Amino acid sequence: MTPLSTAVADADALLHLVPPVVSPHDDVRALVRTVARDPLARCAFVVDGAGKLLGTVPVEEIDRDLLMLLAPGVAAQELVTPRQAARLAHGLDETAQRLMRPAASVGLHDTLATAVRRMAERRQECAAVLDDGGALLGYVALFELLADALVSAPAAATPAAG
Amino acid sequence: MATVLLIDDEARVGAALRFALQPRGIAVVQETSAAAGIARAQQDAPDCILLDVDLGADDGLAACRALKDDARTAHIPVVMLTGMVDAASTARGFEAGADDYVPKPFTPRELHARITAHLRRTPTA
Numbered sequence: 001m002t003p004l005s006t007a008v009a010d011a012d013a014l015l016h017l018v019p020p021v022v023s024p025h026d027d028v029r030a031l032v033r034t035v036a037r038d039p040l041a042r043c044a045f046v047v048d049g050a051g052k053l054l055g056t057v058p059v060e061e062i063d064r065d066l067l068m069l070l071a072p073g074v075a076a077q078e079l080v081t082p083r084q085a086a087r088l089a090h091g092l093d094e095t096a097q098r099l100m101r102p103a104a105s106v107g108l109h110d111t112l113a114t115a116v117r118r119m120a121e122r123r124q125e126c127a128a129v130l131d132d133g134g135a136l137l138g139y140v141a142l143f144e145l146l147a148d149a150l151v152s153a154p155a156a157a158t159p160a161a162g
Numbered sequence: 163m164a165t166v167l168l169i170d171d172e173a174r175v176g177a178a179l180r181f182a183l184q185p186r187g188i189a190v191v192q193e194t195s196a197a198a199g200i201a202r203a204q205q206d207a208p209d210c211i212l213l214d215v216d217l218g219a220d221d222g223l224a225a226c227r228a229l230k231d232d233a234r235t236a237h238i239p240v241v242m243l244t245g246m247v248d249a250a251s252t253a254r255g256f257e258a259g260a261d262d263y264v265p266k267p268f269t270p271r272e273l274h275a276r277i278t279a280h281l282r283r284t285p286t287a
Contacts, residue, residue, distance in 0.1 A: 012274075016267035017178035020245075037245045038267060051174050137178060138267065 001152040004145070008115060008129055009108035014145060015129060016040065017138040021047045024054060024097035028065060031096055035059050040141050042125050046100045051135040053128050055100030065094065103128045108137070115140050164281050167208035168192040169199030169225065170243065171218040175266075179212065182270035188277060196220035200228055203235045210280050211235075212264070215244040215255065223258040230259030239280040 002011050009015070020038045022030055024046055034044045035057075042059040104118040105128040115127040119142045131137040166188055168179055176192040183190055191208070193199040196217055203211055211229065215222040222242065229235045239261040244251060252263055264276055 012182075012270040013272075014269065016269055017182060017273070018175055018266040018268065020267070021174075041267070131177065131181070135174070135177065137174075137181060 002112065002148050003152060004111065004113040004116065004149055006112050007108070008106055008110055008112060008140060011112055011140065014112070014140055014148060015138050016140070019045055019128070019136065019139045021045045021136065022057070022096045024048065024095065024100075026096045028062065028092045028094050028099075031057055031062055031099070032066070035062060040126075040144065041139055042141075044096065045103065045128055045136055045139070046096045047136055053103055053105060053130060053134075053136045054097075056103035056124065056126075056128065057096055057099045058101070058124060061099050061101075065099075105130055106140075108132065112140065112145055116142065116145055163187055163189050164209040165189045165191060165206070166210045166212055166277060167199065167203055167206070168212045169196065169217065169222075170194065170212070170214040171220075172214075175214065175243070179273070182268075182273050183277065186274050188274075196222070196225035196228075200225060200232075200235070203229060203238060204232065207234065208238060209284065210277055211238055211240045212243055212277075213240055213260075215242050215251065223254055226255070226258040226260050237284065239284055241276065241280065 002014055020034045020041050022034050022044045031044050043056045045056050046054045048054055104122040104124045106115045106118060107130055119125065119127050125143065126139045126141045128136055129138045129140060166183060168176055168190055170176065170192065171194045176190065179190045193202050213222050213226055226240050226242065229240055240259065241262045241264055242255040242260045243264050243266055245266045255263055261280060262276060264273060
């Protein structure tokens, strides 16, 4: 049980080190392989050669693209946005750089509550954790933080009877 | 202070290990190739070796076999680090002589617990 007021650096059971990463020019195949290795993260972090975080590709992005590419009949009723259609033109050769979006991120001295807020703001399921030099060190996962907080304070999570 | 030898071609893994272990009194040294790692282990006899399965150009499983076949290093526990968690790759690691597996990513608590468990069991060389 780790209170949300805990610094990320001290959350030693919730901070996941050596997160799944890809380079900006990796394609959808590499993204799928990377994401599949870590079901909790549900994303791949995009880093440059020095380990600096450039963005994140959430699994939902890859799910939709794979559905369109591998089972177009099933996906026919899905709404295809102009951005998605442009991406699909590249097929499995689409790059992480084009798929990525800005990542929710925190430093080691931020609290878990800050991480939750940043994930909520960006509608992402995990937040990158950066070391003091700005390199990607790990991540924390929204579901895991909230599940842990729920165990810590079950009464506070119970809706009022109405 | 106990010393862990990390054999991994990625600098970020070394940074993660230092973050997780050094505040808990375990020193971390890193080599980035199988040959350099084996040589370091033979020379320094670390308390534990963390070995990446996928060592870029090198084969982590072959490095594990080499460490376990050498009388100077056979007693040192070897913990394989892997991004592959399927049963077949885990079995190949144990067949090569590995003492344990740690899948990436890992939490500081999990890594420390596994390393200290091996340090407790290991006789001094």
